[in-house]
Amino acid sequence: MPIDTSPWLADPKTLPERSASALARSMKGSTILAIAGEVLDLKARGVDVANFTIGDFAPSEFRVPPLFLEHLQRAQGEGQTFYPPAVGTPELRAAVRDYYRRVLGLSFPEGTIQVGSGARPLIYAAFACLVDPGDTVVYQVPSWNTEYYVDLNGAEGVALVARPEHSFMLTADDIAPHLQTARLLVINSPQNPSGTAISRAAMKAISDAIVTENRRREGTGERPLYLLYDMVYWQLTLQDVEHITPIHANPEMARYTVLVDAISKSWAATGVRVGWAACPPWVLAPMKALIGHMGAWAGRAPQIATARTLAEISPMEPWSKTFRAEVAKRQLALYNGFTSMNAEGLPVYPVKPEGALYVTARFALHGASFKGQKIETDEDIRHLLLHEAGTAIVPFVTFGYPDGTGWVRFSIGAVSGAEVEAALDRIAGLLRSL
Numbered sequence: 001m002p003i004d005t006s007p008w009l010a011d012p013k014t015l016p017e018r019s020a021s022a023l024a025r026s027m028k029g030s031t032i033l034a035i036a037g038e039v040l041d042l043k044a045r046g047v048d049v050a051n052f053t054i055g056d057f058a059p060s061e062f063r064v065p066p067l068f069l070e071h072l073q074r075a076q077g078e079g080q081t082f083y084p085p086a087v088g089t090p091e092l093r094a095a096v097r098d099y100y101r102r103v104l105g106l107s108f109p110e111g112t113i114q115v116g117s118g119a120r121p122l123i124y125a126a127f128a129c130l131v132d133p134g135d136t137v138v139y140q141v142p143s144w145n146t147e148y149y150v151d152l153n154g155a156e157g158v159a160l161v162a163r164p165e166h167s168f169m170l171t172a173d174d175i176a177p178h179l180q181t182a183r184l185l186v187i188n189s190p191q192n193p194s195g196t197a198i199s200r201a202a203m204k205a206i207s208d209a210i211v212t213e214n215r216r217r218e219g220t221g222e223r224p225l226y227l228l229y230d231m232v233y234w235q236l237t238l239q240d241v242e243h244i245t246p247i248h249a250n251p252e253m254a255r256y257t258v259l260v261d262a263i264s265k266s267w268a269a270t271g272v273r274v275g276w277a278a279c280p281p282w283v284l285a286p287m288k289a290l291i292g293h294m295g296a297w298a299g300r301a302p303q304i305a306t307a308r309t310l311a312e313i314s315p316m317e318p319w320s321k322t323f324r325a326e327v328a329k330r331q332l333a334l335y336n337g338f339t340s341m342n343a344e345g346l347p348v349y350p351v352k353p354e355g356a357l358y359v360t361a362r363f364a365l366h367g368a369s370f371k372g373q374k375i376e377t378d379e380d381i382r383h384l385l386l387h388e389a390g391t392a393i394v395p396f397v398t399f400g401y402p403d404g405t406g407w408v409r410f411s412i413g414a415v416s417g418a419e420v421e422a423a424l425d426r427i428a429g430l431l432r433s434l
């Protein structure tokens with residue numbers, strides 16, 4: 001008979017709160033996952049819901065590049081199943097450098113690429129290795145998860161509200177009042193949740209300001225200001241939109257930038273867990289130690305397969321073109337649908353998507369009533385769209401944005417073109433009835 005542990009694990013009375021560390025007690029779970037859970041419950045009960053909530057893909061809609069799948073299976077068959085080096089395999093580190101040189105026009109020297117199991121451990125490690133408790137981290141709202149990394153590191157977060165007229169991106173003017181005190185600035189482009197991208201002019205102004213500030217600090221001996229630039233969606237930049245890095249804007253930013261990237265979104269490979277950071281060697285050294293201690297490296301076979309695929313793939317070859325076109329098709333269908341509703345006089349205001357998996361729109365419904373219920377908060381709007389239009393979305397309040405604006409995010413990786421069209425019809429019907 002196996003030893004039954006369940007009596008010891010049921011009804012632990014005060015044991016949980018007496019056990020948890022301060023960190024464990026302060027940690028917040030992901031609200032998006034909670035919303036996504038509600039959608040799955042509805043679907044399980046047979047309700048027809050278009051799931052625009054999570055920033056992931058459904059295998060019915062998107063698959064990894066067949067070339068990558070072949071390499072993945074081959075690498076496992078070859079016995080590439082042992083510990084990789086904590087910094088990443090030499091093959092993948094070299095392949096990333098070569099890929100960036102060919103495709104992004106950026107040349108990084110050896111010793112600047114740190115591999116991790118997707119983007120998250122690299123973001124966490126960059127925070128932990130650059131930011132002390134009490135240090136100021138400047139970031140924007142809406143933003144994906146930055147506040148969690150701020151909290152996990154005991155940092156002082158300065159959340160700046162990014163404005164729709166600036167494509168929900170921060171400007172150098174927004175950052176200026178915090179430039180002298182900040183230790184880390186976090187930017188993500190193309191951006192989750194807005195689906196917009198930073199312009200060359202904005203990136204140039206921010207990069208120049210950081211370089212100038214760091215020259216001043218060099219004189220005083222203060223610790224420098226770093227930029228964490230999360231570009232996991234850069235390969236999903238829409239046609240005619242430029243993807244720009246701080247290093248393109250000002251090459252001196254190579255000293256002060258941790259650039260984070262992954263195959264998760266660009267190859268629809270969120271569950272494979274391969275990412276990397278390109279950063280100065282003195283930042284990489286402690287990140288490597290931390291990633292090693294956490295065992296947060298990517299598996300050896302996925303690393304080898306990523307290296308081999310990177311050598312053969314480019315954003316212009318057929319798989320990438322089709323993949324990007326399918327993502328863009330869904331984004332533009334939503335955008336065009338909302339634009340038509342707006343032209344009809346319905347209270348929806350979309351933002352033209354520029355990249356990533358997202359479309360942003362404002363539902364100006366506050367003060368309206370539905371079935372005798374007054375719509376007062378953004379959560380009321382989410383609830384209304386979910387239960388009355390079978391459309392599951394995530395409001396910007398979930399990404400730290402002030403409540404009452406009506407801005408929401410649609411994520412398109414798990415829906416078909418037909419589901420997009422059906423959801424648009426249901427939303428238009430609901431709005432006409434208000």
Ligand SMILES: Cc1ncc(COP(=O)(O)O)c(C=O)c1O
Pocket residue numbers: 055117118119120121144188191192230232262263264265270274275
């Ligand atoms: C902006 C951004 N960065 C990073 C990630 C996480 O990437 P990964 O799955 O590679 O950890 C996400 C996932 O949604 C994201 O939206």
